[in-house]
Amino acid sequence: MINQLSWKVGGQQGEGIESTGEIFSMALNRKGYYLYGYRHFSSRIKGGHTNNKIRVSTYDINSISDDLDILVAFDQETIDVNHHELVNGAVVLADSKFTPKLPEGSTAHLYPVPFTEIASELGTSLMKNMVAVGSSAALLGLSSDIFYSVVEQIFAKKGSSVVEKNMDAIRAGMKYFEESREESLGDYKLQEGDGNNRLFMIGNDAIALGALAGGARFMPAYPITPASEIMEYLIKKLPEYGGTVIQTEDEIAACTMAIGANYTGVRTLTASSGPGLSLMMEAIGLSGITEIPLVIVDTQRGGPSTGLPTKQEQSDVLAMIHGTHGEIPKVVMAPSSVEEGFYDAVEAFNIAEEYQVPVILMTDLALSLGKQSVNQLNYDEIEIRRGKLLNEELPELEKGQYFSRYEVTPDGISPRPIPGMKNGLHHVTGVEHNEEGKPSESPLNRQAQMDKRLRKLNTLKDTFRNPIKKYENHEEADLLVIGINSTRGTIQEMIPRLEKDGIKVNHGQLRLLHPFPSEELQSMIDKVKKVVVIENNATGQVRQLVKLNTNAGEVKSILKYDGNPFLPAELHKQCKELFSYGNV
Numbered sequence: 001m002i003n004q005l006s007w008k009v010g011g012q013q014g015e016g017i018e019s020t021g022e023i024f025s026m027a028l029n030r031k032g033y034y035l036y037g038y039r040h041f042s043s044r045i046k047g048g049h050t051n052n053k054i055r056v057s058t059y060d061i062n063s064i065s066d067d068l069d070i071l072v073a074f075d076q077e078t079i080d081v082n083h084h085e086l087v088n089g090a091v092v093l094a095d096s097k098f099t100p101k102l103p104e105g106s107t108a109h110l111y112p113v114p115f116t117e118i119a120s121e122l123g124t125s126l127m128k129n130m131v132a133v134g135s136s137a138a139l140l141g142l143s144s145d146i147f148y149s150v151v152e153q154i155f156a157k158k159g160s161s162v163v164e165k166n167m168d169a170i171r172a173g174m175k176y177f178e179e180s181r182e183e184s185l186g187d188y189k190l191q192e193g194d195g196n197n198r199l200f201m202i203g204n205d206a207i208a209l210g211a212l213a214g215g216a217r218f219m220p221a222y223p224i225t226p227a228s229e230i231m232e233y234l235i236k237k238l239p240e241y242g243g244t245v246i247q248t249e250d251e252i253a254a255c256t257m258a259i260g261a262n263y264t265g266v267r268t269l270t271a272s273s274g275p276g277l278s279l280m281m282e283a284i285g286l287s288g289i290t291e292i293p294l295v296i297v298d299t300q301r302g303g304p305s306t307g308l309p310t311k312q313e314q315s316d317v318l319a320m321i322h323g324t325h326g327e328i329p330k331v332v333m334a335p336s337s338v339e340e341g342f343y344d345a346v347e348a349f350n351i352a353e354e355y356q357v358p359v360i361l362m363t364d365l366a367l368s369l370g371k372q373s374v375n376q377l378n379y380d381e382i383e384i385r386r387g388k389l390l391n392e393e394l395p396e397l398e399k400g401q402y403f404s405r406y407e408v409t410p411d412g413i414s415p416r417p418i419p420g421m422k423n424g425l426h427h428v429t430g431v432e433h434n435e436e437g438k439p440s441e442s443p444l445n446r447q448a449q450m451d452k453r454l455r456k457l458n459t460l461k462d463t464f465r466n467p468i469k470k471y472e473n474h475e476e477a478d479l480l481v482i483g484i485n486s487t488r489g490t491i492q493e494m495i496p497r498l499e500k501d502g503i504k505v506n507h508g509q510l511r512l513l514h515p516f517p518s519e520e521l522q523s524m525i526d527k528v529k530k531v532v533v534i535e536n537n538a539t540g541q542v543r544q545l546v547k548l549n550t551n552a553g554e555v556k557s558i559l560k561y562d563g564n565p566f567l568p569a570e571l572h573k574q575c576k577e578l579f580s581y582g583n584v
Contacts, residue, residue, distance in 0.1 A: 001191045003058040006065040007136065009129075010051035010082055011074030013042060019154075020072070020129040021052030024136060026150045028056055029200040029373065032193030036489070037371035038064045038565065043225065043309040049077050058191050062337065062372065062489025066569040070139065070188070071108075072132045074115070076100060083108070091185055093135050093177075095128065109185055111177075118172050127169040134173025138181070141189030144171050199374040203341045203367040204229035206374070207297055208237070210345025211269050215384055216295075217243030218268040220257035222250055222276060225309045226365045227299040230271040251276035255283035255296070262293045263428070265389065265418040267349050271297035274316045275306065277360075281323045284358050286430050288328025291406065291414065291453070293352035297345075297361045299368040300485075302563050311563030312365045314485060315537040318544070320360050321514045329412075329456045331359040332514040336469060336488035338372040340511070346382050347465070354387035355456045356413060362513065364536065366486035366565040388415050394423035402426050402436035408448050412456035457515050467512035468520050471495075472527070477506040479579055480528040482521075484510050484542055486565060487534050493568040494575065503579055510542065516549040531555045532578060534571065 009020045018039065025035050036055040042048030055065045068085035071078070073094040079102065086092070088107045094100035096112035113135050115128040130151075137144060147170050155162045208230045211219075217238065221231045235245045248254040254270045261268035272280065277298050287294040300316045302308025320332045331351055335344040344361060352359040394417065397403065405426035407414045414435075417424030427437030432449060434440040461467060469488065479498070483491050488509045495505045508524050510517070525531060531552050533543040540557035547555055558574045560566055 001187065001189050003191045004056065004061070005069040005140075005188065005190070006053065006055045006067060007070045007072070008051050008053040008068055008082060008085075009072040009074075009132065010049065010078030013044065013048050013050045014046035015074055016126065016129040017050050017052055017074070020132060021054055023130075023147065023150050023154065024133050025054045025056075025371070026200065027146045028193070029198065030149065031146055032195035032198070033057065033190070034059060034061050034198075034373045035200055035371070036061050036063060036373070038366065039369060041310050049081055051078065051082060056190065058193060060373075061493075063493050063568060064370075064490070064565060066567045070136065072136060073100060074128070074132075089186055091139060091188065093132065093139070095132075109182075111182075111185070113173070113176060115173070118176060119169055122169055122172060123165060127166060130166050130169035131173035131176075134170035134175075135177040137170065138174040138177035139185070139188050144174055197376065199376065200371060201338060201374055202229060202369050202371045203335075203338045203363055204299070204369065205233050206338045206341040207271075207345045207361065207363070208233035209377075210342040211295075211349070212237055212241065213342075213379060213382055214346035214349045215267045216269050216349065217241065218258075218261045218266050219243075219245045219270060220248050220254045220261070220268070221245065221270045222248050222254050222272065224251075224273050224276050226301055226368045227271040227273050227276075227297060229369070230297060251279040252283060255280040255294070256286070258296075259283060259287050259290070259292050259294055262352075263290075263419065267353075269295040269297065269349075271299065273299050273301050273309075274303045274319070277316060277319065277323070281325075284330070285324040285326055285328060287358040288324065288330065288453070289326075289430055289432070290428055291356040291416075293349075293356055294358040295348045295352050295361065296358065297363065300362065300364040302561075308563045310365070312486075312565045313536050313561060313563070314364050315541065315561070316362070317484070317513065317537070317541040320362055321545075327450070327454065329355065329357045329453055330514060331355070331357055331457070331460065332362055332512070333359065334362045334484050334511050334513055335367070336483075336485055336509045336511060338367070338370075339374045339377070341367070342377055343381065344511075350383070350385040351460070351464075353389060354385055354413070355460065356387065356416060357456060362485065364485045370486065388413055390415055390417045390421065390424070394421060397423050397425070402438070404435040405437050406433060406435045406449065406452070408435060408452045411459070412452045412454070414452075461512070461515055461517055461519075464512050464517075467510075467517035468524070469509040469511055470524065471507040471509075472524065474504045474506060475527060477504040477528045478530065479503055479505045479575065480524055480531045481505060481507045481534060481575065482510065482531065482542065482546060483507070483534045484513070487536070490566045490568050490571060491534060494571040497568070497572040498575055501576055503576070513542075513545065516545060518549040521546065522550045522552075525550055525552045530579065532558055532575060534558050534566065536560050536565070
């Protein structure tokens, strides 16, 4: 019996590849296994190769696997594209319809199964993916019963007969495999899962749920990969809590509409990716100068321009921090797991309102669309903080007087009335203004207002919880590895391999990029000999931030910008080479 394996299904988009992986993984999740899933897909609606790789384990895992134990192939392209990942003696379950072949010299075991033929005999070839699930289950020694609740949940609206037909397809796939199985396949039977009830969700769903739990009741947005799932989740859920989602004509409208809604006191977010973030830049500046809270989720993808819409990258970092013209206080947060995405979404709203600033919650495609096992969320941890939002009667104003909405205060944060509050009348404008909001070009006023805004965040680094997720295994280490977003799990899996090589490793995962946690990171840097930054971009943007904000000396980068996430093995190899040859 085995306690961990990697399974992948591949074919053409539109063939049910995603649903195959979904049903397979959901059933295993309900049996108490830990799972990590990553989809490769093309930026088109139908056609083009796609695959869904699911890692299954009896222990906690947080990264994609280096290799592949089982490949389910619906076409020859799936074998050709993914064969290099197969371990020695791996199993390829392939639809016999296309006469599958392995590359010359392959050590994998090809096992043709008539997925399409069996499905057609049961009523429709569309159920070939269910036959594949059944064959996979038989290989792993799983019972068909574990799939019933999942199939019922997915197909219940289509009636009980459809549920039973799909279960018949799973059983037929299992039966065919069991009756024709060859001894040479080896042992792929999984150890029992722990039976614990865990969530299995993508980062976008966790962020959307966090926004809902954090009090968000409105979302204007424009669909864009890989952020659309946030919008789609809230379209279903927000109306149940008195909220709504509006699909705007573009990202400019989405951002300005979010500013307007936040101005009225309604917690509002918008979400996009790099191209949409580019369009929002002027509006982000408007949020900054008008001191209206704003929460934006940026799910990074391959750029520039349209770039690689469905591929992994972390190249918006500097744009998020420096993209707006002029100088405003701004916060950029970077959750490093699906679970953190939930809690950080709540905190993004708290920070936006407490400091009256734009907050960008930065993720990447692997984190936004990658699916992870998540412990049950603790709603008791959620705290709603609204800062200086006024909810009591305001003092009378003298005739012709306006409320001092932009009052110069020691902490830089001014009292914030809701429009319509008696005695709360004030101007709001995107030009420089005095304390009442009236336009002003006075040099003294300009300096006073700029200084006021810019000192808002002086205390944030002291109050932000865990600006760096620290894994300090050694008081004095050879190497400090720094990462952001989805690289955390991969780095954590790589570290024991470096430790076996005799290299002492500490790890810091940055969760707050702006304002940068300089002192916290410097304290980690002071304990190590060498520093390397792991990031999915071509220019080492996070490395530049580390150099700018610390006294780190020489800092090296390990970069990947081919559209794919890092694998533990390649990180291990590159870190070892950098350290061994003195190039760090």
